[in-house]
Amino acid sequence: MRARELAAEYPTVTPSDSALDAARLLAAQGLPGLVVVDGEGRAVAVIPGSRLLRQIVPAHVREDPTLARVYDERHADRLCAGLADRTVADLLADERTPLPVVDHNATVMEIASVMAGARSPVVAVTDDERHPKEGVVLGVVTAARLLERLLPT
Amino acid sequence: MRARELAAEYPTVTPSDSALDAARLLAAQGLPGLVVVDGEGRAVAVIPGSRLLRQIVPAHVREDPTLARVYDERHADRLCAGLADRTVADLLADERTPLPVVDHNATVMEIASVMAGARSPVVAVTDDERHPKEGVVLGVVTAARLLERLLPT
Numbered sequence: 001m002r003a004r005e006l007a008a009e010y011p012t013v014t015p016s017d018s019a020l021d022a023a024r025l026l027a028a029q030g031l032p033g034l035v036v037v038d039g040e041g042r043a044v045a046v047i048p049g050s051r052l053l054r055q056i057v058p059a060h061v062r063e064d065p066t067l068a069r070v071y072d073e074r075h076a077d078r079l080c081a082g083l084a085d086r087t088v089a090d091l092l093a094d095e096r097t098p099l100p101v102v103d104h105n106a107t108v109m110e111i112a113s114v115m116a117g118a119r120s121p122v123v124a125v126t127d128d129e130r131h132p133k134e135g136v137v138l139g140v141v142t143a144a145r146l147l148e149r150l151l152p153t
Numbered sequence: 154m155r156a157r158e159l160a161a162e163y164p165t166v167t168p169s170d171s172a173l174d175a176a177r178l179l180a181a182q183g184l185p186g187l188v189v190v191d192g193e194g195r196a197v198a199v200i201p202g203s204r205l206l207r208q209i210v211p212a213h214v215r216e217d218p219t220l221a222r223v224y225d226e227r228h229a230d231r232l233c234a235g236l237a238d239r240t241v242a243d244l245l246a247d248e249r250t251p252l253p254v255v256d257h258n259a260t261v262m263e264i265a266s267v268m269a270g271a272r273s274p275v276v277a278v279t280d281d282e283r284h285p286k287e288g289v290v291l292g293v294v295t296a297a298r299l300l301e302r303l304l305p306t
Contacts, residue, residue, distance in 0.1 A: 023300050023304055026297055026300060030295070030297045032185045032274060048274065048296075051269065051272070052296065052300070053265040053296050053299065056265055057265050065266045065270065068260060069263055080304050107221060107222055107225065108224075110218065110221035112207075112210050119272065121274060143185075143205065144185075144202060147176050147202070151236075
């Protein structure tokens, strides 16, 4: 079994999309993370849901989590509304994690290795065996899907 | 809106459960991670799917991912079968991340802050406001669920 047989369709966003729309997509479809692709369909980044949430937590709360209790619903709403003024590209500014990408010929062990190394909930599968990161995204593999196909029955 | 209103039911595992059964649960239900509780229902750990996969990647492959290509299906099957000899407690041996737990009175901002800080796909909500980590788990909140309730419509 190779990556191309495991890759499933998955909604993507582009760097120019509204960050609020991207967050809504994740919420509405219960996605574990956002897969960001460029205009040619090449993978740009994967943003796990937890990292997206980091964007709505103000820096001073990140440093002192006890401050979070003072944020009532009204405050929180206003912070989320701030996503409307930003794009997905803005969310990538502090991105430092390796891009979780494999080519369509990758083995399950390669996918597991990339997913674990990037601590990513999804790995993108591309069509370029020589330069996987430059290929077009064919689909994604989640940890649940990989285990579903891999575990002895 | 407080954590108790956001907490949803979620399957849990205990440290003495078989690691293979736990991986099967994650695969069958498409869970973003395993929530581990002790015999009294207190949170012990959250294991994201990507970290679970790390357990089936041999150490030498983690160090040199190019070795992963040589693992054909037969090899991979054997590695997964190795999960059958281990318990969930064994998976926790290299656990170093903060426990993503909040009490039932936590605000959405607190949940977001804990989830982002622990880089966890789920946060457990417990019944003990004074010592959240010692309380019984009432349910969990995912990033998608938090955003669903938080985003302006």
